[in-house]
Each structure stands twice: as C-alpha cells, then as structure tokens.
Amino acid sequence: MIDKEGTHFPSKTYTSMVLEPAYNEAKKHFIDSMVDIHFAHLIMLVEEGLVEKEEAKKIAKAVSSLNTEEIKTGNYNPQFEDLFFQVEHDLIEDAGDIAGNLHIARSRNDMGIAIYRMTLRKKILTLLEKALTLREALIELSDEHKHTIMIGYTHTQQAQPTTLAHYFNAMTDMLTRDIKRLRAAYETVNRSSMGAAALTTSGFAINRERVKELLGFEGMIDNAWDAVAGADYIAEVATSVQLSALNLGRSIQDFLLWGTQEFGAFILSAPYVQISSIMPQKRNPVSIEHMRALLSSVAGDCQTVLLMLHNTPFGDIVDTEDDMQPYIWKSMETLGGVYELLSSVLLTMEVDKENLLKRAKESFANVTELADTMVRADGLSFRQAHHVVSSTVKELMKNGNKSLEALTLDLLNAQSKLIVGKPSTLTKEELSECLSPEYFVQIRTLQGGPSPSRLEKTIKVRLAEQTDLSNWLIDRNEQLRVSKENVTAIIKEWNIVNE
Numbered sequence: 133m134i135d136k137e138g139t140h141f142p143s144k145t146y147t148s149m150v151l152e153p154a155y156n157e158a159k160k161h162f163i164d165s166m167v168d169i170h171f172a173h174l175i176m177l178v179e180e181g182l183v184e185k186e187e188a189k190k191i192a193k194a195v196s197s198l199n200t201e202e203i204k205t206g207n208y209n210p211q212f213e214d215l216f217f218q219v220e221h222d223l224i225e226d227a228g229d230i231a232g233n234l235h236i237a238r239s240r241n242d243m244g245i246a247i248y249r250m251t252l253r254k255k256i257l258t259l260l261e262k263a264l265t266l267r268e269a270l271i272e273l274s275d276e277h278k279h280t281i282m283i284g285y286t287h288t289q290q291a292q293p294t295t296l297a298h299y300f301n302a303m304t305d306m307l308t309r310d311i312k313r314l315r316a317a318y319e320t321v322n323r324s325s326m327g328a329a330a331l332t333t334s335g336f337a338i339n340r341e342r343v344k345e346l347l348g349f350e351g352m353i354d355n356a357w358d359a360v361a362g363a364d365y366i367a368e369v370a371t372s373v374q375l376s377a378l379n380l381g382r383s384i385q386d387f388l389l390w391g392t393q394e395f396g397a398f399i400l401s402a403p404y405v406q407i408s409s410i411m412p413q414k415r416n417p418v419s420i421e422h423m424r425a426l427l428s429s430v431a432g433d434c435q436t437v438l439l440m441l442h443n444t445p446f447g448d449i450v451d452t453e454d455d456m457q458p459y460i461w462k463s464m465e466t467l468g469g470v471y472e473l474l475s476s477v478l479l480t481m482e483v484d485k486e487n488l489l490k491r492a493k494e495s496f497a498n499v500t501e502l503a504d505t506m507v508r509a510d511g512l513s514f515r516q517a518h519h520v521v522s523s524t525v526k527e528l529m530k531n532g533n534k535s536l537e538a539l540t541l542d543l544l545n546a547q548s549k550l551i552v553g554k555p556s557t558l559t560k561e562e563l564s565e566c567l568s569p570e571y572f573v574q575i576r577t578l579q580g581g582p583s584p585s586r587l588e589k590t591i592k593v594r595l596a597e598q599t600d601l602s603n604w605l606i607d608r609n610e611q612l613r614v615s616k617e618n619v620t621a622i623i624k625e626w627n628i629v630n631e
Contacts, residue, residue, distance in 0.1 A: 147210050154454035155208040158215040161461070163200045165250040166219060169243055170195045170234060171619050172346035173326065176339050177236060185626070187230045193628045194226035214454075216240050237327065237334035241360040241448045245325040248457060250347065252369060253612075255464050256318045259373075260605050262468040263311050264598070269475040270304040271594050273297070278584040281569050282397070282488040283497050290497040293569035296483065298582035303383055304594055310376040311601060317369045318608065324349035328359035331448065348615030363441050363452035366460055373463050374434035380470065381427040384420060391417045396487045401480035419477055423470050430470075433463035492569035494535035496525055501575075505566040506548075509557050516552050523547045536567050 137143040177183040212218040223231040277296035284294040327340030333356045344352045353359040390397035404419035436459045444451045499521050506517040524547045545555035565571050577583045
C-alpha cells in the first residue's frame with residue numbers, strides 16, 4: 133500500500149480524490165480574486181510602511197507577470213498542495229525572497245475566505261441579473277394577458293375566475309421576494325475577512341479597513357475568529373437559492389399541467405418541444421420537464437451545502453471550504469439558466485385565450501359572485517346566500533348539469549324560497565351578469581385583485597420596482613469595477629515595467 137500511495141504528502145489517492153479536484157475548481161474561480169488580493173494587501177503594506185516601495189514594485193511586477201490564463205488551463209502539480217502555494221512559489225521564483233513579504237500579517241485562512249466571498253458576490257450579481265430578466269418577462273406577460281380570463285384553482289379544484297395576468301403578477305411578486313433575499317445575502321457575503329490572519333489578527337500594524345476598501349467590500353467582519361470560522365454567509369446564499377428554486381418549481385408544475393391537451397391553456401413554441409420517436413402527434417414539453425428536474429437539483433445542491441456545514445466545529449476547517457463551494461456555484465448557475473430558459477419559453481408560447489374563457493364560462497367557479505350579489509340585492513346574510521347558491525348548484529349537478537348554463541332564475545328562486553322563505557329580487561339580466569366570468573373579474577378592483585383596471589395600476593408599480601432593483605444591481609457592479617480600477621491605477625503609478 134505504501135509503495136502504491138507514496139511515502140510523502142500528498143498520497144496518490146488523496147491527490148486524485150481531494151487536491152486535484154479542488155485545484156481544478158480553484159484555478160477557474162479563484163485566480164483573479166487571488167491576484168486582486170495580492171495587489172490590495174501589497175498596497176496597504178506600503179502605505180503602512182511595512183514594505184519598502186522599491187521592494188513592493190518588484191513584488192507587484194511579479195504579480196503582474198503571472199500568466200493567469202495559463203494557470204486556468206494548467207494541470208495540478210502535486211509538488212504544491214494547492215493554488216495558493218503554487219502562486220507563492222511562482223512569485224518567489226520571479227521576484228526573489230522579498231516576495232515572501234507579501235505574506236506579512238496574512239494567512240491562507242483570511243485570504244481564502246476573502247476569495248470565497250469575492251467569488252460568491254460575483255455569482256450572486258450574475259444570478260440577480262438573470263432573475264431580473266425573468267421578472268421583466270413576467271411583467272410583460274402580465275400586461276399582455278390582463279384580459280385573458282381563466283379559472284383560478286385552490287386545492288387543485290376550480291375556485292374562481294381570474295386572469296392569466298393575475299397569475300403572472302403573483303409569480304412576479306414571489307420572484308421579487310427571492311430577489312430581495314439574494315440581495316440581503318449579497319450584503320452578508322460582501323464583507324472582508326482580510327487582516328484576521330490565521331485566527332487572531334496580527335502583531336503587525338496593518339490597516340484592515342484599507343484592504344476592505346481596495347477590494348470593494350462594503351463591510352468588514354470585525355472578530356477575527358468569526359472571520360475565518362463563520363460559514364453562515366454561504367448558508368444564507370444556499371437557503372436563498374434553495375427557496376427560489378422551490379418557489380419557481382411550483383409554477384413549473386402548473387405549466388406542465390396547463391400544457392396538456394386536456395387543459396389546453398397554451399402551446400409551446402417549436403424550439404422548446406420534442407417529438408416522439410414512435411408517436412407522430414406528440415409535442416413533448418421537455419423544456420419545462422427539464423426545468424422541473426433542474427430546479428430539484430438546485431434544491432438538492434443547496435441542501436448539500438447546509439448538510440456539509442452541519443455539526444462542524446466553529447473554526448477554520450475544510451468542510452466549509454473547497455469541497456463545499458462548488459455545490460453552491462453549481463446551484464446558482466443552474467438556477468440562472470432556468471431563469472433564462474423560462475423567460476424564453478413563456479414569451480414565445482401561444483395562449484389559447486378562447487379555450488380558457490370557454491372553460492370559465494361553463495364552470496361553476498363564478499357562483500361566488502352570485503352569493504355576493506344576493507347579499508347586496510336581497511339583504512341576505514352571506515351565509516344565507518351561500519346556502520341558497522350551494523343548494524342551487526347541487527340541484528344542477530343532481531340533474532346531470534355540468535355547467536352554469538342551466539342555472540335559471542326559476543331554479544334559484546325555488547331554492548331561495550325553500551331556504552330563506554322568499555325569492556330573489558334579481559332579474560334574468562342581473563343573474564346572467566353576475567354569472568359572467570368577465571363581470572366577476574371586472575368588479576374585483578381592490579388592491580391585489582385581477583381586474584384589468586387594477587392590474588394596470590399594479591403593473592406600473594412593478595415597472596418602477598424593476599427600475600429600482602436594476603439600479604441596485606448596476607450600483608453594486610459599479611462599486612466592484614471602481615474598486616478594481618483604483619487598485620490598477622495605484623499599481624500603475626508605481627511605474628512597473630514588464631520586460
């Protein structure tokens with residue numbers, strides 16, 4: 133076994149199982165942030181008089197000379213445990229022993245956490261951009277379908293008439309909460325660990341605030357132990373992403389049902405359906421099916437993050453680091469892809485408005501308004517009116533009728549006399565109106581209701597919110613851009629010339 137595994141660290145199996153996979157992830161995701169941290173820390177060391185300017189120039193030149201693209205495509209070298217030690221070796225080879233001063237008052241611990249946070253904040257902003265794309269699509273669909281009457285369901289049963297716009301607006305509001313949770317997670321993530329060193333800060337008089345500023349962090353993790361041990365920042369992202377996937381998955385389930393021939397709500401555009409190898413008539417909605425499966429995988433990857441964190445000691449430990457990080461990255465990338473795909477699917481589908489309206493007209497779902505109308509017109513309590521209408525519907529169904537077309541004023545009056553001792557004062561025209569799904573929707577003008585007039589006002593508010601949410605995203609990206617440019621400008625002022 134020793135001959136097979138070797139006699140020095142790392143063993144062959146440990147290399148293939150742990151170090152090489154971790155390196156392959158790190159070289160893609162971490163090298164740019166690592167370079168940024170090298171520059172920011174070096175600038176601070178010079179400003180605090182801990183490294184001479186001329187030495188710093190030599191170190192900065194070596195950092196600038198790193199071939200990051202080559203590193204990203206290179207293979208793992210077991211001579212170095214990880215990317216950090218490989219880069220440190222390359223810098224010392226280039227600049228000499230003085231490059232080792234780059235490690236003054238710094239550890240892999242605080243640096244690693246900063247890299248994780250810098251990587252994660254970028255991925256959150258990318259995900260938010262895609263979420264806002266879907267939100268914009270949902271607002272557009274809400275506006276398009278203000279007059280698309282359909283039946284709303286509760287407990288999977290026909291409940292009341294509403295509009296497709298009302299449903300899309302509900303999706304918009306749920307997605308908005310998901311976006312706000314991700315924004316809150318970003319604020320938690322975007323805090324600097326630099327200066328915490330291994331666990332207890334350092335005896336060198338460094339300036340933690342300055343490094344925070346140079347790296348574009350909005351806050352700093354005050355306690356050094358917490359800085360290297362805390363992992364709730366990634367757990368907060370995981371729970372936010374997981375809930376976003378669960379929320380969206382509920383609508384995906386609806387869309388799969390609504391796309392069946394029996395339901396007939398819409399037809400997907402050709403690029404999003406798959407034919408059958410044997411059944412010529414089939415138009416399989418595989419795009420939606422895959423989204424359902426992918427969202428489940430998002431929830432699973434996020435749960436993996438939480439379980440890897442569970443029962444770990446509160447200190448610097450690998451459980452919360454290299455092995456964990458790829459799961460949250462994958463979940464975010466997948467969720468963002470679903471946001472993009474769903475936007476395209478919904479914006480290109482063909483809605484069968486006539487079929488949805490026909491089903492609403494034939495349904496018993498309109499009778500809530502009949503009960504409400506009897507309260508207003510006949511002076512009944514709502515429970516009395518509810519009883520009358522319920523009994524009327526039961527009589528219809530007893531006689532084999534499956535729609536409201538057979539609900540006559542005579543039948544309603546018969547039940548009204550039987551239950552409250554008097555007929556309704558409604559006319560045939562008034563009865564017909566209150567059984568109309570269009571009327572049902574039109575008069576529900578309260579805040580949150582489905583009437584077109586109410587939705588017009590709601591959509592204006594949602595568009596204004598979209599602008600605010602987009603501006604927040606623009607501001608955060610701009611903050612990161614400016615901080616990076618500031619570091620670049622300072623290094624440029626040092627007049628480093630690469631041969």
